Amino acid sequence: MQNTDAKKSKENLRYELSKILPRAQVQNLDNIVNTKLLSDIRSGKDLALYEELANEQIKRLREGIESSLNITPIKEFGTNYAEFYHKPIEAFKKLQAEQSGQIAGAYERKELGDIDLVWGKVWRDEKGEIQGYGLSKILDKHPEITPEILADIINNGTLKRQKNEAIQILKDDYKVVLKSNWKGEPTKNKWIVTSYEAKGEKGSSISSEPLTKGDDLPLNSAKDSTTKDAQSQINPIILQSNAHIGSGILGGMVAGIEQDENGNYTFNPQNFILGFLGGAAASKATQAAFKNPKIKAKAEKFATILKIQAKKDSKMQYGIFKRIEQSPKYGSKMDILGAQNCNAKTLEFVLLKNKRIAVSNLAPQIAQKLGFKYPNDVHRTIQPDEIIHTLTRHGADSDLVKKSRQKAVTLDEISKWMDYADNADIQGLSKDKSGNEVLVSAKQLDNGYYVVIEQIRKGQNELSYKNMYFENGIVDESVVGRKIELAPQLPPKL
Structure with missing residues (x-):
């Protein structure tokens, strides 16, 4: 063989x-x-x-x-990945993976014709300010820009022509600059030089100064990885460690994203859900909200801020964020993050990225008692829909909490749902309103009790977080349904 x-x-x-x-x-x-x-x-x-x-x-x-197609790419920009002609989303991703080369005619606009996307070059001058051109500069300066955002600006933005042949395309909070010359010589197509904030960010030097023959522009040093393993195409977004970077990324405040007097940003999940997602508490409502390009773009922007802050303050948390981004949403190949890595910050990122995660594996003897066919590989998972449901129904600002005066559930407590469930006094099997089988865990506290509900997803081989809440009074065993005796939870298999 x-x-x-x-x-x-x-x-x-x-x-x-x-x-x-x-x-x-x-x-x-x-x-x-x-x-x-x-x-x-x-x-x-x-x-x-x-x-x-x-x-x-x-x-x-x-x-x-x-x-x-009568394409004449600019030789100095390196390999032209011509197969991505008029494929703007794929072209962006290709250059991001290769970090070299160009796609002549990646974009097309009726008034301008074909527009080239080049990887280009980025560097810092003696003052530490970002200089350069092309997609490399755009991603260094604005790591929140996605393929979809750039395509939307180019296709739907307002054109503004400069006397020196530079063209600006303005949309929302961004301005993209196109040039039609290279080292003083005219080019067949317009090509993307850079992008910057339309408000509050200096960019006049970009739009008024042509790139001259004296520029030092070594390009295409990296080998074309078209024929490499697909995983080698994935490259991390270039991030800057700047405590105040949110002011440039957000371009306007968003419900749930709050700024203190020192200019630092924090994330309030409750306000994010109630204000930003419009109180979306159900799975379909949440997914519908995230299909809105503006909501998705703003969420991505703040997720980028979280990554930048984590890279500066906690390399471990930054690593967790990267693992979440790269992990599949379903199946046996999901990255098991580890219970110790599931915290409030982790769930903030999960909410913003709209990404479900696997936190640990269920102890095999517990999985066997719950009737799983493959007890040695049962994931314990959590997803944004259920987090949102809990915070909407049982969070600090929910009507139920205000009326009943029960203890509010926080994101930190949701992140510890496995500890709550595994240390419960009583557990039982029941069915939710949709008829799904669930494991219910409850424990009496000094001033009330708590309940944790996990859905038994045998088809997916998962025990998935569904809900949790605190209640006043004495816990009644009937709250857990049909009582079941489970062996003490062993340390999760990582």
């Missing part, structure tokens, strides 16, 4: 090629390799030839696209 690692690498390579090359060309590569190196397949030595042939095919494809 073919070497496992080589076989996997070849499969990954083949998948990447299938997104660029026609199916017949990918199949042809297989045929050529299997014919020429049939004797070496057993050891996986065909992979090098496969890569060589693949790169040659891709080069020819790009040259063919450029010829048929």
Whole structure:
């Protein structure tokens, strides 16, 4: 059999090629390799030839696209990934992954024709101020800008032409600058130089000074990773450690995002839910709210601020945020964060990113008693919908808490839901209003009791947080449904 690692690498390579090359060309590569190196397949030595042939095919494809569309990329900007012509979202992501090169004609606008996106270069001058051009500068200066935001500005922004041929596109709080020259020579297409805040940020030097022949512009030092494993395409967003960066990112206050007298920003989840999401307490309502581009963009902006602050104050928390971003939302490949890493800050990030997470694995003997088919790999998960439901129903500003005077549930307490559940006096099985099977845990306290509800998702092999609340009085065993005796929870498997 073919070497496992080589076989996997070849499969990954083949998948990447299938997104660029026609199916017949990918199949042809297989045929050529299997014919020429049939004797070496057993050891996986065909992979090098496969890569060589693949790169040659891709080069020819790009040259063919450029010829048929009459594209003339600027040589100094490096490799032109022509397969992303008129594909702005994919073009942005490609350059972010490669961190080099260009896509001639990534964008198109009726009044301007094709617009090029280049990776460019970014640096700091002696004053520490950001200098440069292209997408690299945009992401360094404004890490909150997403492919969708940039495409929206270019497609729908208001045009403003400068005397020196620079073109500004203004929309919302942003201004994108286009140029039609390079080192003093005219270019066929307009290309994106930079982006900055339309209000309060200096940018006149960008729009008034052409890039001259004296600029030191080494480009395209990185190798094209089109044929690399898909995971190598993921690159972290470049962040700046600046305590006051929120003032540049937010461009206007948002419900739940509050600024103190020193200019620092904090996140109030309760106000975020009630004001920003419009009190969305149900799963469908939450998802509908996050489909609103403005809501999603503002949430992404503050998530970026949290990352910046964490990178400055807590490398560990910053690492947790990155793991959340990179983890799948479902399935056995979800990253198990660890109970010790689930805190209020973690859940703030989960809310802003609208991302469900796996915190730990349930002890196998508990999972077996609850009837899971695969008890050795049951995730304990939590998702934004349920956090929002709890804070809306049982948080500090909820009507129920105000009327009943029961203790309000905080985000910090939700983050410790497993501790509350595992240290309960009584537990039982019940059904929620939708007929889903749930595990209910309750414990008597000095001034009342608490209840934690977790949904038993056997199809997903998950025990998922659903709700928790505090109540006045003495706990009645009937609150947990059919009582069940579970063995003490072992330390979670990380």
